[in-house]
Amino acid sequence: DVKVTQSSRYLVKRTGEKVFLECVQDMDHENMFWYRQDPGLGLRLIYFSYDVKMKEKGDIPEGYSVSREKKERFSLILESASTNQTSMYLCASSGLAGMGYFGPGTRLTVL
């Protein structure tokens, strides 16, 4: 069974804090993704990575950065959290065919 795990299910942070969200997959997948999901807006791609140390911007990269130092781990960083970054954050991984598997999600609240 594919497993994608995320470091936290719920997180509450203050405006201006640096926030780290971590994602780990156990299927040796090349591709990893970070999305955010907001009511009425669907899934929006923040960043994706197709290999270690490789990253590409998605549709909404502003205010975020990512790190992929190992194949199984993909981190999302909010350099200075803002209230408009309150959202559900979803990590996914996929092999070359592209069938993506999602983690359980992190519900981040920025106060």
Place this chain on the structure above:
Amino acid sequence: QKEVEQDPGPLSVPEGAIVSLNCTYSNSAFQYFMWYRQYSRKGPELLMYTYSSGNKEDGRFTAQVDKSSKYISLFIRDSQPSDSATYLCAMKVEGGSYIPTFGRGTSLIVHP
């Protein structure tokens, strides 16, 4: 026009009904078609996927792709209250970008 269109619903049906969930798309290069189920406050779960055209069946679920009409469907037979969730379709081209294109999801409510 969005690349993938999906009616947000909600679609409300009685238990035992046959449910039809649909997506239309504009990119004829899509070859991989996926359906995800997402329960409230959880991550999406890959339900079914098909390659190119045709049908695929898994228990009470049938995925259907009509490439000539650029239309995909997910049928749920004998629907149960536990099927109440948001269903997202996703599509991907073969080769090229690894990024799938998602619909916004249809909310399904199966009432006892």
